[in-house]
Amino acid sequence: MNPMDSSLETGRRYTLLDRLLTPADQTLRTLFASHVAGRPNPAENQPETPEIADNPANRRHVAALMRINHSGEVAAQALYQGQAFVSRADATRASLMEAAREETDHLAWCAERIRQLGGRTSVLNPLWYAGSFTIGALAGLAGDKVSLGFVAETERQVVEHLDGHLQRLPAEDTRTRAIIQQMSADEERHGRNAELAGGAQLPGPVRALMKLTAKVMTRTAYWL
Ligand SMILES: [Fe+2]
Ligand SMILES: [Fe+2]
Numbered sequence: 001m002n003p004m005d006s007s008l009e010t011g012r013r014y015t016l017l018d019r020l021l022t023p024a025d026q027t028l029r030t031l032f033a034s035h036v037a038g039r040p041n042p043a044e045n046q047p048e049t050p051e052i053a054d055n056p057a058n059r060r061h062v063a064a065l066m067r068i069n070h071s072g073e074v075a076a077q078a079l080y081q082g083q084a085f086v087s088r089a090d091a092t093r094a095s096l097m098e099a100a101r102e103e104t105d106h107l108a109w110c111a112e113r114i115r116q117l118g119g120r121t122s123v124l125n126p127l128w129y130a131g132s133f134t135i136g137a138l139a140g141l142a143g144d145k146v147s148l149g150f151v152a153e154t155e156r157q158v159v160e161h162l163d164g165h166l167q168r169l170p171a172e173d174t175r176t177r178a179i180i181q182q183m184s185a186d187e188e189r190h191g192r193n194a195e196l197a198g199g200a201q202l203p204g205p206v207r208a209l210m211k212l213t214a215k216v217m218t219r220t221a222y223w224l
Contacts, residue, residue, distance in 0.1 A: 019085070026100075027133070030077045030107075031125055037108035038101070042182040043175040051172040052117070058170050063119025064222045065165050066176065069183070070110035071122045071221040072158065072214075075132040076103045079154065082136025083147050092144060099151075099190060106186070109179045116175075122221045135213075148199030153207055155191030157214060159184050 052058055080100035087093045114121060122128070139150040162184040169176055202210075 026077070026081050027129060030074055030081075031129060035104050035108035035111065037105040039105050041109050041112060042178040043109070043113065046175040046178050048116075048175060049170070049172040051170045052175075058173075059117045060119070062169060062173060062176055063114055063117035065168065066110050066113045066117065066179075067119060067122050068218045068221040069162070069165070069180070070107065070114060071125055071128050071217060072161070073103055073107040073110055074122075074125045075128045075217065076100075076154075076158075077107065078129045078132035079136035079139075079151075082133040082138075083140035083151075085133075086137045086140040087144075087147075089144070092147075102186065102190070106183050109183070113176055113179055122224055124220060124224050128217055128221075131213075145198055145200040146202070148194045148197050149202050150199070151194035152191045152199040153202050153210060155187045155194065157211060158187045159191070161214065161218065162187065 052062065077100050080096050080103065084093045084096040084100070087096060111121065136150075139147045162180050165180055166177060166184075169180070
């Protein structure tokens with residue numbers, strides 16, 4: 001039977017069940033499924049540099065940086081999904097889920113680069129996911145203006161963080177650079193869109209707390 005027909009028949013009950021099962025399904029997919037990007041990998045035409053291919057220490061370092069970025073993208077999925085879970089407006093929920101789908105490209109590109117470097121993703125991803133889902137849900141409960149302001153501030157901090165990585169990467173590693181530059185451009189756009197959609201400037205202490213949380217995550221994910 002067409003699922004649309006079933007939703008019409010069972011009405012409200014289907015919707016409630018759907019709202020509970022969707023996050024459970026998304027959580028499992030984010031953490032354990034392999035992701036397929038909708039856009040080509042920005043690094044696909046870049047050759048591997050000898051600085052990476054012949055230097056295990058560089059490979060380990062870059063894999064660790066990309067592990068941080070991969071965990072950041074897991075957290076981004078969770079933030080969007082947490083916000084969507086509590087959002088009452090169908091349009092807001094749909095636009096949040098659309099943004100989460102765009103972030104899937106970043107998740108896939110980071111995972112692919114980590115694989116090429118012989119690294120692994122963070123064992124603490126379930127923890128980052130759970131924490132970020134909760135934070136996203138709290139932001140969502142505070143209303144659309146705060147929720148959008150939260151997206152704008154998160155993306156601003158992510159762009160800053162990615163620019164820092166561009167400075168820490170070996171200059172010759174054009175493959176990793178291409179991915180990070182595209183991610184940074186996307187995050188900047190996400191942040192601008194959230195501002196234009198009416199995101200409010202968050203209070204200073206909240207912004208500082210977000211920065212501190214991100215610092216704990218990035219420092220830990222480099223090693224774990
Ligand atoms: Fe992203
Ligand atoms: Fe983003």
